[in-house]
Amino acid sequence: MTAIPNLGAILSPGADPDRTVLWDYAAGDPPRAWSAGELDGLASGLARGLLKRGLKRGDSIAVLAANRTEFVALYFGAMRAGIVVVPVNWKLAAETVALIVEDAEAKLIFVDEDRARLAPAGVPRILFGSADWEALPDPGAFEPITPEPDEPAQILYTSGSTGRPKGVPLSHRGQHWMVQVVSKGDNSQHRLIVAAPMYHMNALFNLKFAFLNRAQVILQPVFTAESYVKAIVDHQATWLTCVPTMMAMVANHLGDGPRPAEFDGVTRLFMGSSPYSQALVDRVRALFPNARITNGYGTTEAGAAVYGPHPDGIPTPDEALGYPIPEGETRLVARDGSVVDGVGEGILQMRNPATMRGYRHMPEKTAAALRDGGWYHSGDVVRRDENGFHYFVGREDDMFVCGGENIWPAEVERLLESHPAISQAVVVPVPDDVKQKLPVAFVTLREGESLSEEAVKQWTIERGPAYQHPRHVFFVPAIPLAGTNKIDRNGLTRQAAELAAARNSSRT
Structure with missing residues (x-):
């Protein structure tokens, strides 16, 4: 039986330990450069230090911090020792953080100065940069443990925005498969920016991808459009990964001014974690004319290796998720549980080595998410076209009924974002005594543009079903994001109900 690779060993000095593998902007600007040997040595020292402190294989540690080299080294070092890493979303309330810990x-919590206040009492903590942190590494070589088939390497928690966060244990075997299966060809020349928070699958996946492929990482503590653009320019980044909102913010930041010449060097651009419109693709393509733009679909529960190019070389349409990769399994399921064959629409289910075995301490939630035979029920409604490409339609629980008609917010958002003056749009429902629910839109405009609410409504009425048009349009300077840099739909739904109620009462 082939030994299961340790996920922490993906970070390796290789044949050239002096090569730069990471630039850390948490250390300031200019950033601190780390060689492969330095980072590997710190990771091994931390593995030894954690065991010397009394932790043992199977124990877990929580990390409550923005992106920084120490977090990266701790993440890989702990996994080498068989210690389970739990990156915690620091945008959650302290009470929710305590529930996760x-x-x-968790036997130990690692924090940075800005987030230490969120750490619950009663669990030992170590502050990055403190004397306790400096004393933790035990320098020396370390032989990573050989994991058992389903041994967890990390536990990621869902956002908890609609209830108690769900813990998703993810194995060494599954996560290593996920990174390896998408590593095609020689990627060692690439320079990737990691600006998504390290409590999110996006950032962790890209770190592992970069180190496995001997590429270089530009690590930013948090995302801002200004710092992201600067990092692309200063490091001549070639590979970008982001959620669509991040790229919309970059486009808005640059406005109508000239794009930096260094943008021509970007050859790969992944936008994922939420749907995006053709209008945004057009804006991004204008900024990065040499980049191959890919829709990076993935879930915490079933990983990020789901879609790829068409096996017959058919070009992937801009708004498609891609074509299911042969190494994994996907199927579309109708609401009655039957499998949808050929062209059609259904809820996406996935099964592959990266799929979780269940939520932590939540048997009922596990039973609802994992269907017969270990298929993960994503809740994402997906359409398959005649060439086998998949397209995101909407979340199963985002769809709402207006006067007997089904409304998918993503469809209305794409229609709104096709307007030349609109940068970004989010559609949410508000209660209505007659129609049950009505669509309401939050809209941000491109720099220098102006638009009336009536013009927005008319745009949708003329180009789509009348029942889809937003009954209220609220113009905002920016779309708020939740903890994972995804759109905060729950917060906007609450805000829409308040604003619509206030507007309606003022009219009576």
Whole structure:
């Protein structure tokens, strides 16, 4: 039986330990450059230090911090020792953070100065940069443990925006498969920016991808459009990964001014975690004319290796998720549970080595998410076209009924964003006594543009079903994001109900 690779060993000095593998902007600007040997040595020292402190294989540690080299080294070092890493979303309330730390049974919490206040009492903590942190590494070589088939390497928690966060244990075997299966060809020449938070699959996946492929990482503590653009220019980045909102913010930041010449060097651009419109693709393509733009679909529960290019070389349409990769399994399921064959629409289910075995301490949630035979029920409604490409339609729980008609917010958002003056749009429902629910839109405009609410409504009425048009349009300077840099739909839904109620009462 082939030994299961340790996920922490993906970070390796290789044949050239002096090569730069990471630039850390948490250390300031200019950033601190780290060689492969330095980073590997720190990771091994931390593996030894954690065991010397009394932690053992199978124990878990929580990390409550913005992106920084110490977080990266701790992440890979702990996994080498068989210690389970639990990156915690620091945008959650302290009470929710405490629930996560308790559920994960974390023996130790690592924090940075800005987020230390969120750490629950009663669990030992170490502050990055403190004397305790400096004393933790035990320098020396370390032989990574050989994981068992389903041994967890990390536990990621869902956002918890609609209830108690769900812990998703993810194995060494599954996560290594996920990174390896998408590593095609020689990628060592690439320079990737990691600006998504390290409590999110996006950032962790890209770190592992970069180190496995001997590429270089430009690590930013948090995302801002200004710092992101500067990093692309200063490091001549070639590979970008982001959520669509991040790229919309970059486009808005640059406005109508000239784009930096260094943008021509970007050859790969992945936008994922939420749907995007053709209008945004056109804006991004104008900024990065030499980049191959890919829709990076993935879930915490079933990984990020789901779609790829068409096996017959058919070009992937801009708004398609891609074509299912042969190494994994996908199927579309109708609401009655039957499998949808050929052209059609259904809820995406996935099964592959990266699929979780269940939520932590939540058997009922697990039973609802994992269907017969270990298929993960994503809740994402997907359409398959005649060439086998998949397209995101909407979340199963985002769809709402207006006067007997089904409304998918993503469809209305794409229509709104086709307007030349609109940068970004989010559609949410508000209660209505007659129609049950009505669509309401939050809209941001491109720099220098102006638009009336009536013009927005008319645009949708003329180009789509009348029942889809937003009954209220609220113009905002920016779309708020939740903890994972995804759109905060729950917060906007609450805000829409308040604003619509206030507007309606003022009319009576």
